[in-house]
Amino acid sequence: MGEMQMHQQVSFAIVGPEAAQDSPFQEISREGDAGAAFVLQSKGKWWHAGYHLTTAIVGPTILTLPYAFRGLGWGLGFLCLTVMGLVTFYSYYLMSLVLDHCEKDGRRHIRFRELAADVLGSGWMFYFVIFIQTAINTGIGIGVILLAGDCLQIMYSNLSPNGPLKLYHFIAVVTGIMILLSQFPSFHSLRHINLGSLLLSLGYTFLVVGACIHAGTSKNPPPRDYSLESSESSRIFSAFTSISIIAAIFGNGILPEIQATLAPPAAGKMAKALIMCYTVVFLTFYSAAVSGYWVFGNKSNSNILKSLMPDNGPSLAPVWLLGLAIVFVLLQLFAIGLVYSQVAYEIMEKKSADVKKGMFSKRNLIPRIILRSLYVIICGFIAAMLPFFGDINGVVGAIGFIPLDFVLPMLLYNMTYKPTKSSVVYWVNNSIIIVFTCAGLMGAFSSIRKLVLDAKEFKLFSSNVS
DSSP states (O other), rough: OOOOHHHHHHHHHHHHOHHHSSSSSSSSSSSTTTTTIIIIIHHHHHHHHHHHHHHSSSSSSGGGGHHHHHTTHHHHHHHHHHHHHHHHHHHHHHHHHHHHHHTTTOOOOOOOOHHHHHTTTTTTHHHHHHHHHHHHHHHHHHHHHHHHHHHHHHHHHOOOOSSSHHHHHHHHHHHHHHHHHHHHHOSSGGGGHHHHHHHHHHHHHHHHHHHHHHTTTSSSSOOOOOOSSHHHHHHHHHHHHHHHHHHHHOTTTTTTHHHHHHHTTTHHHHHHHHHHHHHHHHHHHHHHHHHHHHHHHHGGGGGHHHHSOSSSSSSOHHHHHHHHHHHHHHHHHHHHHHHHHHHHHHHHHHHHTTTOOOOHHHHHHHHHHHHHHHHHHHHHHHHHHHOOOOHHHHHIIIIIIIIIOOOOOOHHHHHHHHHOOOHHHOOOOHHHHHHHHHHHHHHHHHHHHHHHGGGGGGOOOGGSOO
């Protein structure tokens, strides 16, 4: 990037000196901010943001939906899936309006943490959001490496049932690949990868749906039981755990960073990106949930592919079909890992890079390679040591995604636009805040409870993903 272009890009994002002095923090002045100039380049079209959003939301975690339904049943499962979809779309749309309003006011925000701190006028909100974002993004980074390693192990175990390689060997392979891919310098540079990710999500979803239909209509279909747990307290805890899982599946804690990739002015572009994303959401979420739960009922595994490929007995669908679905999942996992790692990378480069030097100068390239590689290695090590994806997913959903996606956007909108207390928007927003705060607390408790109950079955560096 030429020096003049870089100056124009950075200067566009800089808040005026008076606004910076009135702000509860000085972060919004982006003079010399390499994280903004390098990682969060504002060069994309609305459809590029749509690709990023779809990759951030529509991932292999949708294969967990039948497992979430087993804690809710058909009726509540459909209700929760629909409500979560409507609320998250509404929530993300409100956040895009807040970002548009700030941009028109001369305060373009490119980070969730600076948006929350500025609008709410509180320095501690800056640290709260960055803590939650870091927990979510690192958790997803770990989960991506773990699931990708699991995909490789599934393929290996089918080709060589008695082979010596363990899960952590495949995690090491995935970690090495992620280290190479982590060197894509900016969010914008992932746009073509994320288009591929969108197509892959449609591909493996429909392959899995086809596999489920094949299994359910075969001569020896799996026994179907849709009953819930017998104990009332267990049913309640299972329901809230399932709600947390669905919240995590719909979660997207990086919408401001995605909107930051849009070429200014960004106003109105995010709505189109959201419509693109939620079209894919509708096609994939419902089909995966319905087909998987229809076939396996309350025996659904936390990964429906494992239900279709049981440890004991033959596969319940053609091996080539399931193998292709696993390959698609594996490829998309790399894209998801890249998307969610961008927040960590922009934090690193904000502190380590020199915006006055070129993006690929020796001064900036060497620290980028070292820091990003270390980050991926740490995620890979934790993935190998703690392969407990199913239970951790519920905890992340309750503690991380619910505050960022179901509470803060409504609060930010109310503070920005100040709807009257007699307006429908005011009451809808506050109702969502109250309901999902309570659901988040209950979900956190029930998810942590399940994690503790299952802890006795966990083994460090296990070869089985829980």
